[in-house]
Amino acid sequence: MIKASNISHFYGAEQVLYNLSFEIKEGGFVFLSGESGSGKSTLLSILSTLLKPSSGELLIDEVSIDKIKNIDSFRQNRIGFVFQFHYLINYLSVYENIALAALEEKKQNINKILEELGILEFSSRYPNEISGGQRQRVAVARALVNEPKIIFADEPTGSLDSKNSTIVYELLREAVKNGTTVVVASHDMQIESYATQIIRLKDGQIL
Amino acid sequence: MIALKALSKNPFKSLLIFSSITIAVMAIFLISSVSQGVIGMYSKMIKTDGDIIITQKGISDTFFSNVDISLLEKIDKLEHVTSSYAMIVGASPIGHIPIAGIYGTTANHFSHYKLSSGKYPKEGEVILGANLAKQFATVGVNIGNKRFRISGVYSSDIGFEEGGVVMNIEDAGVLFNRSASFILVSSDSPNKIDNIVKKISGMDSAIEVKTTKNFVKEYNQFKIIENSSFVISTLAFAMGLMGIASVMSMIVNSRKEEFGIMRALGKSRFFIIKNLFFETLIMSLSAYLFALVLSLGILAMLPHIEMLQGYVNGTLSLSTALYVLASTLFMALLGSLIPAWIASKTDPILLINQGCA
Numbered sequence A: 001m002i003k004a005s006n007i008s009h010f011y012g013a014e015q016v017l018y019n020l021s022f023e024i025k026e027g028g029f030v031f032l033s034g035e036s037g038s039g040k041s042t043l044l045s046i047l048s049t050l051l052k053p054s055s056g057e058l059l060i061d062e063v064s065i066d067k068i069k070n071i072d073s074f075r076q077n078r079i080g081f082v083f084q085f086h087y088l089i090n091y092l093s094v095y096e097n098i099a100l101a102a103l104e105e106k107k108q109n110i111n112k113i114l115e116e117l118g119i120l121e122f123s124s125r126y127p128n129e130i131s132g133g134q135r136q137r138v139a140v141a142r143a144l145v146n147e148p149k150i151i152f153a154d155e156p157t158g159s160l161d162s163k164n165s166t167i168v169y170e171l172l173r174e175a176v177k178n179g180t181t182v183v184v185a186s187h188d189m190q191i192e193s194y195a196t197q198i199i200r201l202k203d204g205q206i207l
Numbered sequence B: 001m002i003a004l005k006a007l008s009k010n011p012f013k014s015l016l017i018f019s020s021i022t023i024a025v026m027a028i029f030l031i032s033s034v035s036q037g038v039i040g041m042y043s044k045m046i047k048t049d050g051d052i053i054i055t056q057k058g059i060s061d062t063f064f065s066n067v068d069i070s071l072l073e074k075i076d077k078l079e080h081v082t083s084s085y086a087m088i089v090g091a092s093p094i095g096h097i098p099i100a101g102i103y104g105t106t107a108n109h110f111s112h113y114k115l116s117s118g119k120y121p122k123e124g125e126v127i128l129g130a131n132l133a134k135q136f137a138t139v140g141v142n143i144g145n146k147r148f149r150i151s152g153v154y155s156s157d158i159g160f161e162e163g164g165v166v167m168n169i170e171d172a173g174v175l176f177n178r179s180a181s182f183i184l185v186s187s188d189s190p191n192k193i194d195n196i197v198k199k200i201s202g203m204d205s206a207i208e209v210k211t212t213k214n215f216v217k218e219y220n221q222f223k224i225i226e227n228s229s230f231v232i233s234t235l236a237f238a239m240g241l242m243g244i245a246s247v248m249s250m251i252v253n254s255r256k257e258e259f260g261i262m263r264a265l266g267k268s269r270f271f272i273i274k275n276l277f278f279e280t281l282i283m284s285l286s287a288y289l290f291a292l293v294l295s296l297g298i299l300a301m302l303p304h305i306e307m308l309q310g311y312v313n314g315t316l317s318l319s320t321a322l323y324v325l326a327s328t329l330f331m332a333l334l335g336s337l338i339p340a341w342i343a344s345k346t347d348p349i350l351l352i353n354q355g356c357a
């Protein structure tokens, strides 16, 4: 489903990824592991189209991402994101944050998803009126709402306690069961037990 | 609508933009209105009272002008001349007031000053403007080294005239040692005016004869007020506009993270720019209207502020208001849309991380 060939990335003159080539199969729970600074976030951003690699080619469903005409609708239709910090929009309510991301035909699912994630009662609250764990669940709901083929998560539990971390991982595993491919970058080895594929990074190279 | 939500959930930022636009717009309104108002008031005084003005040749200001009053007789005999009067305009301490305007005029011009009590002045008498009258409870006032009896009180449409005194031109002539400062002539046929100007010019080589229209246009004092107020208000406005643009771009920059998230969620550049456009439009339009209302309020109050003695008056012209509106909107949009456009071209993840740093 994702094929990366010879991906390299520089920030200015500093090279942080070195000629990475690998494949990610559909329906997997992929764990991108490595120490802090090893290049996980950079690689995840490239895989998820949020960052252009300095060189190399990325195919998603056999289409080179350079050739995608409407990257906006590609992102909205195919990809869901969960970041370390929830990155909700502060002036929109929980419901509106999800509705902002939702495709028109998926808006009817919002309440169902909020219910499944146990945050329906907060739907009219603003991000600063709920807890960190609840915010991250909203972010997961936002990633799920369009039933994307792939979800990318960068340290999704980095700012959560272990109870909330487990909730988030269970939610992602649920998505995998429903056929979504999930790619998680984390230095938290706890998730190895969920993974169907592990890509280990060290200093920008695959071990 | 998302633009309204963004504005109302970030009241501090909104207030910051709102007040910076309001202040910039008010500054230009007040500066330009007051100068337009002062000039308008003087021009009105001269234009409404005559079609032709006669002053001493080569004199920069009517204060220094001396014209032979006996010209009046000859002028009145000219065809198409309906009336003419002479005036001496001066300033002098009056009683305990350090300086006030003195209007000496021929008796046929007294009716310009509407009596609110008493009678028009005879020789050795004065009438006081309504503002000045509040300062004197006495029957007489000292002007120069002479004492005048107060025969009445007048009011006037022209604010600053109410801060002065009116007397007979002969009395003023003794005080200021001249015959007349200027003569104003009215005619019943506008197309004969140039002809009359020529005839009067021929009567005396020491005088300068102009239509009041041209006089107002060429009058140095007006040009100075106009030019300096233009410079000051242009500078104030330019500073205000740059302030607006930089506040807008500061605020847009502080929202890069939000734009990055929206891009990651699949929102188009167009979506982001469109919302920001409406936010900026709502904000700058409402600030503009607020500034307009405040300025009009202040301008309406100016003539009633005692301290200003009616000297400061302001009128806001439609063209100034429209010009300011257009440039305010332009700068606000420029300041917000350019950084937003640049941001929308950046890789979303870099925007998100920048916002976090």
Ligand SMILES: Nc1ncnc2c1ncn2[C@@H]1O[C@H](COP(=O)(O)OP(=O)(O)O)[C@@H](O)[C@H]1O
Pocket: A011, A016, A034, A035, A036, A037, A038, A039, A040, A041, A042, A043, B350, B353
């Ligand atoms: N926006 C950036 N600009 C410059 N250097 C960066 C930027 N983001 C990350 N880096 C550098 O790239 C390297 C890899 O970072 P990152 O991909 O965030 O690793 P990880 O997610 O594994 O901690 C680090 O050395 C980091 O300092």
Ligand SMILES: [Mg+2]
Pocket: A040, A041, A042, A154, A155
């Ligand atoms: Mg990272």
